[in-house]
Each structure stands twice: as structure tokens, then as C-alpha cells.
Amino acid sequence: MNYARAVAAIIWKDLRLEWRTGEAVLTPALLAVLLLLVIVFALPPAVARMEGVFTASLWTAVFFAGTVGLGRSFARERAEGRLWALLLAPVDRSAVFLAKGLAAFLFLGLVAVVTMPAFFAVFGQPLGAPLWRWVATVGLVLLAYSGVGTLVSAIAAQLRAGEVLYPVLLFPLLVPVVLAAIHLTDGLLETGGWSTARAWLQLLVLYNLLFWGVPYLIFEYVVEV
Amino acid sequence: MTVPTSRPSNAAAWLLAIAAPAVVFAMYMALIWAPDERTLGTVQRIFYIHVGSAWNAYLAFLIVFVASIAYLLRRRAALDAVAASAAEMGILFTTLTLATGTFWARSVWNVWWTWDPRLTTTLIMWFMYIAYLLVRAAAEGEERRGRLAAVFGIVAFATVPLVHFSAIWWRGMHPNIVQLGPTPRMNMDPEMVVTMLVAVAALTLLHGALLACRLNLEQLARRAAALRERVRLEVDS
Numbered sequence: 001m002n003y004a005r006a007v008a009a010i011i012w013k014d015l016r017l018e019w020r021t022g023e024a025v026l027t028p029a030l031l032a033v034l035l036l037l038v039i040v041f042a043l044p045p046a047v048a049r050m051e052g053v054f055t056a057s058l059w060t061a062v063f064f065a066g067t068v069g070l071g072r073s074f075a076r077e078r079a080e081g082r083l084w085a086l087l088l089a090p091v092d093r094s095a096v097f098l099a100k101g102l103a104a105f106l107f108l109g110l111v112a113v114v115t116m117p118a119f120f121a122v123f124g125q126p127l128g129a130p131l132w133r134w135v136a137t138v139g140l141v142l143l144a145y146s147g148v149g150t151l152v153s154a155i156a157a158q159l160r161a162g163e164v165l166y167p168v169l170l171f172p173l174l175v176p177v178v179l180a181a182i183h184l185t186d187g188l189l190e191t192g193g194w195s196t197a198r199a200w201l202q203l204l205v206l207y208n209l210l211f212w213g214v215p216y217l218i219f220e221y222v223v224e225v
Numbered sequence: 226m227t228v229p230t231s232r233p234s235n236a237a238a239w240l241l242a243i244a245a246p247a248v249v250f251a252m253y254m255a256l257i258w259a260p261d262e263r264t265l266g267t268v269q270r271i272f273y274i275h276v277g278s279a280w281n282a283y284l285a286f287l288i289v290f291v292a293s294i295a296y297l298l299r300r301r302a303a304l305d306a307v308a309a310s311a312a313e314m315g316i317l318f319t320t321l322t323l324a325t326g327t328f329w330a331r332s333v334w335n336v337w338w339t340w341d342p343r344l345t346t347t348l349i350m351w352f353m354y355i356a357y358l359l360v361r362a363a364a365e366g367e368e369r370r371g372r373l374a375a376v377f378g379i380v381a382f383a384t385v386p387l388v389h390f391s392a393i394w395w396r397g398m399h400p401n402i403v404q405l406g407p408t409p410r411m412n413m414d415p416e417m418v419v420t421m422l423v424a425v426a427a428l429t430l431l432h433g434a435l436l437a438c439r440l441n442l443e444q445l446a447r448r449a450a451a452l453r454e455r456v457r458l459e460v461d462s
Binding site: 151155158159160161162165168169171172173175176179180183199200203206207210214218221222224 | 369375394
């Protein structure tokens, strides 16, 4: 079985599983919208209209809601020795990481597509930049998020009470992505482009290289039987 | 299961015997011998312990990183023990760095905490290695614990520079005493430089001594676990 076909097969498996359970898209999307409500309830109306509050609310909700789906990525392979079955496939282990990561990216993307319009609507925030720039920015952020999220998910799935620990293990590593997401979004809202936040764009690309590159090299150690 | 027979080394005792007077001497230099800073006054003396702790925190996390890579390649329990012990040392020195930093900031900047890049990086680093210890605590089985902790130790260390850069671009105000670059220089009185170097050296010795003690403890704990296992097997049969 060649590499690309193995990757495609695992992604396809995750998509079918998702179609039947809805745990990686539906639940996080619902949680993100609920968090939006909580934030709006918690903020005094005058504060909600202040600059930067929209960005902070949006990313707080997306990052927190994302952990629910991402954490399941490998946790769902725990039951009935499914992870063993995956590892028995005669293909390089990094294919498993790549496939799980790309599937997680797809799911996060869907969560964003479903929930982000609600944030713009509730805050009465105009788009302020061409749509393709938003797609590129959010895509790059979510790609970084799914890379690190998948790796940590693979670690947490092998720990006692791993799902409880998952966000605590993940968020310290995620700090650069959170900061980059905030600054890039503010840049888009203020200037309609990336000119004010070019360094953040570079940082985000670097982060993506790190968290898709390092697991690619060491993933076989993460999921030994 | 074989019971490890190696005894705790004497290195810990020797290092402690050297480190203890060295730390006392460094404290004398920092608190009495070094001149008063012109504008900051006595409180500047925290700086010597602060810099010494910060250097040792980074050193400890570097040891975790190197030991983790070595563990994944060689799979020796001793390397895992080094990583585990060094991580605890790193958290100890990071805590000291943060604590001394906040005392200093309270009297000089008039706040306990600011979101300066170095403060932010140090705090995030502290959280990362708390997470590292959580991985160790929650992993079942020696082999799995060593393997997962090693992966996390490598990834955490690789992320620290990115955290630092992101914090720099976010905001900045930490004083830059040691300036590297084409002509490295220090904005300090020579006596202060000497005191700083002595404090760094003394705390590094202390670090080494504590690490050696911690490694002995780890060895004894593993030996005790193996003995307990043997007793259990004999009672069962």
C-alpha cells in the first residue's frame, strides 16, 4: 500500500466516523456558539463594542471549542485496540500522523465555517478585508492548531485521564499561535491586509513547519505499541 | 525482574560539599561586597540571584531536551531519570527566577507583574514543564512514561524560541543588561560583573549538586520498586 493511499484511507475513515458521530465538528461548533453567548452575556455592552474585543472573543471561543474535537482525534482510536490496528498497516508511521492531522484540520475548518459568521453577526463586525485573505489567515492558524493538537492528542490518548489533561498540555505550546491569530485578525480588521502583521505571518509559517515537521520525524516514537 | 544493584554515587555528597560554601560566598559578594547601584539601591542585589536562577533554568531545560533525544535513541532508564530530574530542577529555578523577578519589579517598576517578553516566555516555559511533569505522572508503565515524556520534552524545548519571539513582538520592557551582538558588552560596574559571574557559578554548582541528589533518589526509588515487585512475586508463589 503506498503512502498517499494510506493517508487517504485514514482520512476517509475519519470522515465516515465523523458523519456517524458528529463528535469532531458538531460538538465543538455547538460549544463555540455557546461560548459566544457566554462571552456576550458576560461583557458589558459598552465593552463589547470596544476595539479588540471581537478578536479576543472569537479566538478564545474557537481555541477552547477546538480542544473538544482535537482531543478526540486519537482518544477515539483507543477503544477496541484500533490504534494497534492502525499501526499494523505496512506503511510509515508518519502517514498516520499526517492523515489524522489533515482530518483534524478539515474538521476545525468546518467548525470555523459554521461558527465564525455567527461571531461577525452578533458583534455587528464588518468583514473589512477580502474573503480570500480571511480564508488564508484562518486556514494558516487552524493548520498550526491541528498540527500541535494532533501530536498532543496522540500523547494524551496514552495517558491516564488523558482527556482531562489534554488542554493543559496543549495550551502552553499553543501560545505563539494564539498571539499570531489575534494580531493577524486585528490587522485584517484595521488595514484589510497583512502589512502591519508580516512578522506574525512568518512566525505562523515557522510554527507550522515545526509542528508538522517534528512529528513527521518522531511520530514513530509517539505511538509505539 | 532484576533488581538494580548500583549504589547511589558519592558525586552528590562531593558536589554539595563544594556548592554549599560557594553559595555562601556568592551571597556574601552579592549582599555585602558588591557596590550599591546608584538609582536602584539595595534592591538591585536581587539581580545576582535572579540571573543565576534564570541561567540554570535554561540549562536544566536544555538537559531535559538532550536527555530526551538520547533516551529515544538509546532507551536507557538512566537517561529518562536524568530528564525527569532535570525537569524538576528547571521548574525549581524557573520559580526562583519568577519570584525574584516579581520582588524586583514591585520595587522598581511598581508592579508585581508586566507582560514583558522575557517574563511572558519564562511563565509559559514554567507551564510547559509543569505539563511535562503531568505527562510523567499520568503515564502508566516505565517504558511508556519515558517515551511520551521524551517526546513532550523535545517538543516543549523546540517551542520556547517561538514563544519568546511572539512575546517580543507583543510588548517589551525588560532591562537589557547583557548585550550581545558585534561588540558584546555589559552595562555594569566591573565589581558587579564579577559578583554576577560568581553568583551564576555558585548556583550552577548548587544545581549540579541538587541534580545529583535527585538522581540518587530516583535510583533508590527504582530499586525499591524492583524489590517490592520481587517480594510480591515470592509471596504470590
